[in-house]
Amino acid sequence: MPVEIPVDSVGLVTPQTVTFSAPLELECGRCLPGYTLAYETYGTLNAQRSNAILLCHALSGDHHAAGYHSMNDRKPGWWEHLLGPRKAMDTERFFFVCANFIGSCKGSTGPASTNPETGAPWGLDFPMVTVRDWVKTQAELADYLGIEQWAAVVGGSLGGMQVMQWSMDYPERLRHAVVIAAAPKLTAQNIAFNEVCRQAIMTDPEFYNGRYYAHNTKPRRGLSLARMIGHITYLSDNAMRTKFGRDTRGGKAFSFGFDVDFEVESYLRYQGSSFVERFDANSYLYITKALDYFDPASTWGGNLAEAFASTRANFLVISFSSDWRFSPERSREIVQALYTCNRDVSYAEIEAEHGHDSFLMPIPQYVAVLGTYLGRVAEEVGA
Amino acid sequence: MPVEIPVDSVGLVTPQTVTFSAPLELECGRCLPGYTLAYETYGTLNAQRSNAILLCHALSGDHHAAGYHSMNDRKPGWWEHLLGPRKAMDTERFFFVCANFIGSCKGSTGPASTNPETGAPWGLDFPMVTVRDWVKTQAELADYLGIEQWAAVVGGSLGGMQVMQWSMDYPERLRHAVVIAAAPKLTAQNIAFNEVCRQAIMTDPEFYNGRYYAHNTKPRRGLSLARMIGHITYLSDNAMRTKFGRDTRGGKAFSFGFDVDFEVESYLRYQGSSFVERFDANSYLYITKALDYFDPASTWGGNLAEAFASTRANFLVISFSSDWRFSPERSREIVQALYTCNRDVSYAEIEAEHGHDSFLMPIPQYVAVLGTYLGRVAEEVGA
Incomplete structure (x- = not known):
């Protein structure tokens, strides 16, 4: 419990929900009869609606990226170190949106939700959802919020996979793609x-x-x-x-x-x-399973550069030296593919000893790279 | 099932057992009231008893290192590729002994054996056994077989840990110590x-x-x-x-x-x-647990060189480039400690892509290093 909220925190935040009642066609071929997304926002959307950044969370993450839900909260959101007023992800300049993805259990529709056909929890009758499906629901959320184009979509680990998928599926709807500690597909070991x-x-x-x-x-x-x-x-x-x-x-x-x-x-x-x-x-x-299935190059005969060819965003790719879950080598595959199809890409390999978890930590070089990049984005979009 | 036994195999072998009825004092402070060892031998002990090599097995291994138990065997012993007539471990020159260690379940006394006090299986009442205890039982086996000094003690992985312990606990009883794909202690990740x-x-x-x-x-x-x-x-x-x-x-x-x-x-x-x-x-x-506890340097304030100072054997240390369970770095710690205390040590880091399992595979460079080294040992001991 914070005795008082730190001044560099976004402070108390209130989760919101939105329910989409139209059926959602999924990659697996099945349909979800409507769904709810739980989400949070931080900062203020400007009049031009040009300063919105979507944050994509990882496996065990959720929509609570920063701040506190109450004065009794033991811990702040998962990206508290990086997200707040004058932080690398600056809430004085940008309007951040983070939604719990469907299939999860933190407020968005998932296997623990009620199956309207039976009145009981879905359990394993819940349809399989994929990274592509998540991006589709996030696009519906963007429509709902009146955001035509994100200044950036940012995510780490599985979140970084969503960022790549965004750049491929909605090339005109994001200016920048920030892919952190991710991989273009899982290895056999993963x-x-x-x-x-x-x-x-x-x-x-x-x-x-x-x-x-x-x-x-x-x-x-x-x-x-x-x-x-x-x-x-x-x-x-x-x-x-x-x-x-x-x-x-x-x-x-x-x-x-x-x-x-x-x-x-x-x-x-x-x-x-x-x-x-x-x-x-x-x-x-x-x-x-969504992690295992993610492999955007597979529809292009395994050619990742072709998968990226239709993208329009500028990319920032960040990896961490000691990450053995998604090693720097995997990030370099992404960077190489982006070079091959002439995308604008910056790459930073951060010296860090915390392994994959580094993407959650306030490592100075990491904070600096991210802050500098988003500072330029802010100028570009008039934030 | 082999239709016929390959000519480079030791062929059909018969496991043997020996029971020691004297109580065995263990490192944990408890006593085992006698114990049985299952073991196999390959090749012939020469008249001078100078050509005996002890093989130490790993976690899921056993005393069946080579050959077949019957014509119905689906697979030969676990070191078949390296052990046999004119192989790297040459049964025409050496007499090999391999014993299942106590605590295991392949014929030697372990938690599935009968507790003489209760007439029921020991289960978790079986006393904790350590690498040091295993070496002690192997020394009793050597006495039983009339082997005063091993020409070499050889082992991979957990087997390599037993080899190091042998060199420390019975310095005069082995001429050579061959430590393969091992580590001086487990890391926190292990x-x-x-x-x-x-x-x-x-x-x-x-x-x-x-x-x-x-x-x-x-x-x-x-x-x-x-x-x-x-x-x-x-x-x-x-x-x-x-x-x-x-x-x-x-x-x-x-x-x-x-x-x-x-x-x-x-x-x-x-x-x-x-x-x-x-x-x-x-x-x-x-x-x-025996793996976790192994740390011979701990009684020397963490100084591995001091732990090796009393050893007399010559060492061959082998690691494999892609082994991430016990990486080459861990073998180099062993080598460095041996250098520090002026032991005779050869080191080979084998390029191999099979990871830790490489120590079981007939990788040509590995076979050559091991064969050449043991060839020299054979000459030295008149084998």
Whole structure:
């Protein structure tokens, strides 16, 4: 709980929702009979409506990118370090919009929502959603908000994939695309980790084939394991070494048993169990599948440059040296493809030891690159 | 099933057992009231008893390093590619011994064995065993076989840790130490992966606190997940890309559901479920703990060179470029410590794309390094 809100925070924010009642045709071929998006905004839309920036969140993220919901909030939004008055993403110049994507569980329609046909939660009857579908719903939100063109679309990790998809599907509707710690598609190893996470959830006896809501339970063990695995891939080996090393909990001698010996074990168990309280297991399944499926080059015979050929945005691509989930090499593939099709692209590889999680951290070089780039965007759009 | 045994194989081998009835004092402070070791031998011990080589196996390995148990065997032993007549580990010159370590489940005493006090399987009442304990039992086996000094002790991965421990605990009893794809201790990331595997097993409702034997069941889901996670860490990202890429199973279109889409998913599920049939979950817990605890430098204030100072063996250290479980950097720590205390050490970093699993593969440069080194050892010991 903040005793007082820091002056460089956007302060108290109120989540909003909008419901679209027209059926949404999805990439999988099925239709969602209307849907709700939960979203937040920060800053003020100018009269020309030229200063709007869309933020796209990652796997376990949501629409709460900055500020506090109440004075009792333990933590601010996930991009608090970068988003606020006079920060790299400056709320005194831009109007930011961040929406929870469908399939998630933070207020937008997802597998835990009520299926209007049955009156019960969708569970695994919820249709598969993809990055392309998310971008489509975000375009409907832009229409609703009266935003013809985003000054920029910005996202990290899975959010960066949405940014790329935006540039391809609505080339005229964004001036700048900021792709952070992303990849043009998952590798076999990425998919393998996702699959183990899904198997952990789906083989949990309390999963009940996704109908655990009706049994007043949830697949806690499976979701907790999934989060533990995820956490290992978000941190670098070095970051873990710095943070925990081989320190034993409380400096104690080895237990020679199966309780916690090492600090890192204690940390992982906590990460796993706390995640269970705030995330829906079915959503985890759907979102990891959307990650696996993302591969915009696939419709162009695997040629990423052709996938980008129709884009109009200017690109900023940012990667982090110690990120092994989506390594700098993966960002360079994006940059190379953009060069090949003569797009305007800037690339920064940030020295950082926090692994994939770096995109959430206030690393000075990262803050500077992002702030400088968006400063120029602000001038360009008269923000 | 081999229609006929290949001529470069050791052929049909018969596992042996030996039972030591004296209590074994363990590093954890507890005592094991006697124990059995399952072991195999290949080649012939010469009259001077100078040509014996001890092989140390890894996590899921066993004493069956080469050859076939019957004409119905689907596969030969785990080091078949490297061990046999005129191979890198030449059974025409050396007498090889490989024993299943205690705590495992392949014939040596472990948590699935009967606790003489209760007449029931030990389960989690089995005492914790460490790399040091394993080396102690292997020394008792050497006594039993009348081998005063090994020409070499050779092992990969966890096997390499046993080799290092041998060189420290019984400096006069081995002439050469061959440490392959190992590390002087686990990193926080290594421990983290082990902990997730253990949590997968221990939170499986069919684990019954390790007493699943009495319930006629086993924690299949948990052990299968553990194996899947392990497999990802054994292969390199590149090896997975080469082997599976983003290929869908049977070249089919996306299912937009939660069945197998990608080949890599199918592979992992198979690896997981087949492992459950051949490995005991409690053993998996004990062995990963032995890995976590291994840190011979810890009794020397973290100074690995001091830990090696009392050793007398000559060392060959081998690492593989794409191994990210125990990277070449970790092998170089071993080499550096050996240099510091003026030990005789050769080091080879093998270009290989198979990740940690490379130590099991017949990679030509690896075969050549190992064969040449052991060829010199053979001359030295008159083998």
